[in-house]
Amino acid sequence: MLYLLDIFGTLIFAISGAFKASQKELDVLGALILAVATGVGGGIVRDVLLGATPPAAFQDELYFIVCLCGGTLVIFIAPYIARQWNMVMAADALGLGVFAAIGAAKASHFGLGPMGIIFMASMTAVGGGVIRDVLANDVPAIVHTDFYATAAIIGGSLFAILYVFNIPEPVLLLVTIVSTTGIRLVAMHWKLSLPRVRRLKK
Amino acid sequence: MLYLLDIFGTLIFAISGAFKASQKELDVLGALILAVATGVGGGIVRDVLLGATPPAAFQDELYFIVCLCGGTLVIFIAPYIARQWNMVMAADALGLGVFAAIGAAKASHFGLGPMGIIFMASMTAVGGGVIRDVLANDVPAIVHTDFYATAAIIGGSLFAILYVFNIPEPVLLLVTIVSTTGIRLVAMHWKLSLPRVRRLKK
Amino acid sequence: MLYLLDIFGTLIFAISGAFKASQKELDVLGALILAVATGVGGGIVRDVLLGATPPAAFQDELYFIVCLCGGTLVIFIAPYIARQWNMVMAADALGLGVFAAIGAAKASHFGLGPMGIIFMASMTAVGGGVIRDVLANDVPAIVHTDFYATAAIIGGSLFAILYVFNIPEPVLLLVTIVSTTGIRLVAMHWKLSLPRVRRLKK
Incomplete structure (x- = not known):
């Protein structure tokens, strides 16, 4: 089940990577590279x-x-996918939750502490998107898009907290997926945002 | 022999890194950093x-x-090297092939499957250039320059396919070098290009 | 003692990361992400x-x-810290020296040769800043800011040279810290700079 969700998340992330290529008018190879980079x-x-x-x-x-399939889909039927963009974003929220849960679980298997669990949850969830944006020479969405990384961080934090209480892993995974995906969907719907850091003239 | 080609490829890649520094008007240290980053x-x-x-x-x-030598060469005799730019690009095509072959072989030694072999061939061949472009804050050439990464991917794919048939490694290496370098040279000569992904208004 | 200096360096680097976020008008999460990325x-x-x-x-x-504390400090009292910017830069020079020394020592523990020691000293000292600038989509300061990486490279080189003579590690660490920090402070004070690479029309 988790495996299927993981494959699904990879596909959705690959699609988001290939879309970035179409925004930047890259060639088909660029689209496949960004699909792979974002997906895995x-x-x-x-x-x-x-x-x-x-x-x-x-x-x-x-x-x-799966990444190459996602990239190929975008190359051939990008306009159709673009019309379903709300559905893609909802699927992306689910992928975010699944990746955060897998990252948190793997960190716990390697004996990391709470900060390490939160870090790995977020890194797994948003790392592909950061690589996509760096390759496309954009400021990574995570440092300015509200409540994307935040959702993964909150999900990872819940995992880290509950992990201390010896709660069985399937429950931890479920809580992380539901909370991360839920927060992301809620934030998208109500367009929540975090406060800016005050600008300074240095 | 392969070792000498590897050293030669490193030198050429270092030179291409240092040239990027001169295009961006960086200082001599920046040139050496980009030479090392691109070369290794x-x-x-x-x-x-x-x-x-x-x-x-x-x-x-x-x-x-070797990287530092390449960087130093550019710092001192950049105008002379620039006049031979066609020769540098031909040497770069050879470096591309050698790096792809070494990457593919190393991936096969670590037991990776076909996708892993292709990935490592391409990563070894173009990874240095990606780091160079990210450090110089350009969109990496591989996602928009035609038939650069493509050549390494095709060379790596040939390695991965032939590897299945138990063909001896020296033959695999030779096929990868010749195909990658050949495709790159042909693409440069005829200015081949890949189709763009259609732009969308999202 | 070295541990305390390491923590101190991490704090200062985290502050410099979070300041980048305020320059780029990122949100508070972006400030914390850049603080962590720069600090560790x-x-x-x-x-x-x-x-x-x-x-x-x-x-x-x-x-x-410590990184999160540094980021939080900037979020809340950035204007106050900005007024002490000279002090921050002096502290940053100390952090640079400490990180270079720790990187050089760790490289020597792993049996690397002189180039490896110099590489790891510089990477530890300036790697966080490079990640910060790549995430913020700036050309990394190290390839154009004079005598920042240079100071770490000279400090790392002294470590690598003296290491050959079997000098005890505490002395090596001290020499690296004092030389790196000293060169950085001197360069800041006299605004030393390295020569540019001549620009070419390619």
Whole structure:
């Protein structure tokens, strides 16, 4: 079940990566590269940081294939997908939750503390998007898009807190997915935003 | 032989890195940093992903020294090198092929599957250039320059396909180098390009 | 003692990261992300390259907490800190020296040669700032700010040279800290700069 959700999240993230390529008028290869980078980038960085090499995406090549499918879909039927953009964003919120949960669980397996669990949850969830934006030479969405990383951080924090109480992992995963996805959907619906840091003339 | 080609590729890539610094009017240190990042960056990322740490470049310091020489050359005789730019680009195509072959071979030694081999071939070949462009705050050439990464991907794919048939490694290496370098040279000569992704108003 | 200096350096770097967020008018989460990335980013990249995973910052969570404190400080009392900017820059020079020394020592523990020691000293010292600038979509300061990375490179080189002579580690650490910090302060005071690479029309 978690595996299927993980594959699903990878597909959605790959689609968001390939869309960035269409916004930047890149060629089809650029679209596939951004699809792969966005789909598996977060998990790869997480595994490298944990020392779990080669990363999971290299041990089950279905992840790469799913990314390439997502990228190909965008290349061929981008206008159709764009018309369903609200549905894509809802699916993206689910992917965010699933990736946060998987990252948090993997961090706990490697014996990390609460900050490490929150870090790995967020990194898995938003790392691919950061790589996508850096490659496309944009300021990464996470440092200015409200309640995207925040949702993953809150979900990861819940995992880290409940983990202390020896709650079984399936419950932890479920709580993380539901809270992250829920917060993201709520934030999208009501357009919640965080306060800016006051600008200074230095 | 492969070792000498590897050193040669590192030198050429370092030169391309240092040239980026001159285009951006960076100082001499920036030129050396970009020379090192471009020359050994791809291989270092490959080794980190494979878990082969510390990366090869740290175990044979000749790689760093070659990078610094390449950077220094550009600092002192950049105008002379620039006049030979066609020769530099041809040498760069050879470096691309050599790096792709080495990346593919190393991936196969670590037991990766076909997608992993193609990924590591491309990463080794173009990773240094991506780091160079990210540091110089440009959109990485690979997501918009036609038939650069593509050549490495095709070369890596040939390696991955032939690898299944138990063909001896020296043959695989040769096929990868010749195909990658050849495609790159052909693409440069005829200015081949890939189709763009259609732009959307989202 | 070194541990306290390390924590202090992390705090100062985190503050410089969060200030970048205020310059870019990011939200409070962006400020915290840049604080963490700048404070612990260099050390994390160093540990990943060395294969010392999970990186030190995940094994002692005080580092993350210090980063979050630094980021929070900037969010709340940025104008006050900005008025003391010269003091912050002096503290930053000390952090640079401490991080360079720690990076050099760790590289020597992992058996790297002179180039590896210099690389790890510089990477630890300036890596966080590079990540900060890449995330904020600026050209990294190290490739154009004079005598920042240079100071760390000189400090790391002194470590690498003296290391050959079997000088005890505490002396090496002290020499690296004093030289790096000293050169940085001198360069700031006299506004020293390196020559540019001549621009070419390619």
